[in-house]
Amino acid sequence: MVDNRVNPTSNMKLLLYNQVDGRCPFCGKNLHYVKNQIQTLLEIAHIYPANPKSHEAELLKDVPRLSEDVNSMENLIVACRDCHKKFDHPRTAEDYYRWYDLKKELMLNDEAKSAFFDNNVEEDIIKVMDSLLKIECESDLVQLSLSALKLDEKINKENSFIFRKKIRDQVVDYYPMVREQFNELDAISPYQFEKIATQVKGCYLTLIKINENQEAVFRMLVAWLDEKTGKISSLACEIIISFFIQNCEVFS
Template sequence: MGIADFTRFLFELVTDSDDLDDIGAGRTDRTFQSFFSGKQSIDSYVKDLRGHIQFTDFIQWLENADSSECEKLRKELSEYLPASATYDFPEACAKLFESILDDPDPKPQEAGEQGPEELPLQLTYETQTEDSLLRDECLNRCLMCNKRLKAYVKVKIAKASSNYQERAALRKAVEAIGGGVEVPDFEGGFDYSSNNNLALLCPSCAAEYESSPSQDKCARLMSNKLRAKRNHLMQQQIDAVPLDDGLRDLLDSLDSLIDPNDVAELRYSPVKVADKIRPEAHILKTEITDKVNRYYGFIREELGRREANGCFYADEVCESVKACYRRLSKTGASQDQVYDTMSRWLSEATGSENHAACRVLIAFFVQNCEVFDALSE
């Protein structure tokens, strides 16, 4: 049994249906592979399963499984199962699966915090719910070493007691690091007591940061924090924009569909691109211009052909792309960041792993006026 079939089988075991398509929860093999590897969140998928989840078959399947294989599974999951030896493993495993479906995003425990008294079948060690924003921002990774957080420490990035000169120096140091983020006014309007001045670090990085503070460390951590906040905001914006699933087949097959001879015949003069890309983004301008020049005519004809065949509605696709751009443009992100994020959104929304094709299609929409506005004179 392949990865996709096994993952689909597990989801079927925890629902009241033998066929996920029957409850509107069908997905492609590639999507199930992404679920298994963790490359794609199951959050939106679980919403389709609501009202159909039951664990009777799942528990029975474990009860009838080979005992040695169950023991291997118990050891593999021991970190997430109750410490008590009195629990029933199949039921505990079902409870674990249920807790994941209820909240697909893991919530690590703050270092040094004691969990509640452990009881049989107690699987949820939910703590520090007020830190959910910080966890979301950093994607559950340390903002210093980027390792996944199994435990974390909240640290204040900059000291509120610093004088005006120190705050001005911090601003200049963060600006020097760059990264395309808007640097706050540390000398005046920045709230040193807010979440904007907090970061989640792994215990070792936190100990090192607080034991030997320096302006360089503070500036690097603040820069990482600002980039994490910006990326989180951009992700929130693109998550809210739906996209027609029919585009995936086009993206996945774009390489095989394009004939170099056809591309040569369909070359298109990208008159408008030059008026949309800022002068400082000349590499981006070159990339988009080249892609439009090569593929615009082909994609325009291919989209029209597929719409005529009922694969999707081009107007709805254009509206979704335009809505995604409008949301991202309000975050203050650069054109480079918007282009990259929209390409990633296209990949995630369709399940396509042909990332080069996603960038080609976003370039098409730049020329087609859904992405980027004309620069003011």
Template structure:
């Protein structure tokens, strides 16, 4: 969904009494948190109202303004903004967006916040100047020390099982891969991109070390496991699945293959292979 349609669906319910330009500006302010500093220049104040009207009509894309505010976007702020609306309005919002996204009366604030955040994120990427994803709150995907310990223990068990299974002879191509930026590979979903990036950053070295140690003791080459993962990814890709669907299917495949019940740890493994190039292809620029 583009911003124009998003704004036009919201305007009758959240923008009563506001002109199109006023409403669009208020929408942007409803999802950003700017620094409380006298030296900070508010990028929204410098936008002409005529430009906001063009954003609303769809005559002008929001790429440039999205690029300027993307690092300050916070889906929780917009979630609270929608949450303040009464039950009747939230029901109407649900009905308005139901033809376009999976949404229910129970999750209207969360779904709209995720959607708006993703619209801004994708528009900022189209600007063509960003090399990284927007900054995340430090605690958005934060794992407690207990979580990390449990995940690392499960990672060791999962990797041992993966190495034991080896690879299918038909999958015996050798891979010469190197780690790449996750945002260069996941373009369908900013939420998935953030999650995979977090797991890759936190656990990449740990997984590399575990694979190295387990491979030595089992006389199995890491490339054998990587090839099997690549083969499974190709099968899913050929089915025409979305990146979210492929990722979830890969997580389930790891769980099944290793008899693991720790979905988070299996997600970490898949995220590792995303960055290591076995899962998802680099988008050509």
């Protein structure tokens, strides 16, 4: 009989191990222990069997598959030895559906995680920063009308006047332009602005938990964005964070 099994590459093993955060997704057991050196207990299981026996093929003839290729990442899952063994012996359609559903959930999780660390997001912020750095004179800018300013309700009065004025000036001078740049990005890749805004908000929420001082949080957000965008211009980063204050992702 032909053996369809292909050994997963070490990169595939790493991704599969990460996908379950180093624990068996079925019983929660740690998949490694230390005895002299790090030992692993993990096994890589095929959700749809690589070489189904005839009665197994019959049992699973109507089930949905995660991939037509039994050796693809979609059909593989890391589990502990015990859970793997129980899954394979005896094979049941009920267990198949349980593993299928769990793997689907793990893949959705991966998608959510990678959306958060999407590199394109940084590239797009850099495009907006570049357009700020290319401004040549005052007349390139359209000021935001003062009646549209929403800063008073966001930046509390305990902050210094100079800090409040800096944010206010940046919003008035640059908000319309940054908004337009983000609109242009969205026209090319839909929801891109939403992705960026979600990242900024996520970072803000993490920082405000450790420090309630708005000026300090502003500084940390600028440093974070500056780091993420390869330290092109911390002034442009300030302008972008100020944009997100007016736009309600920060200090709201």
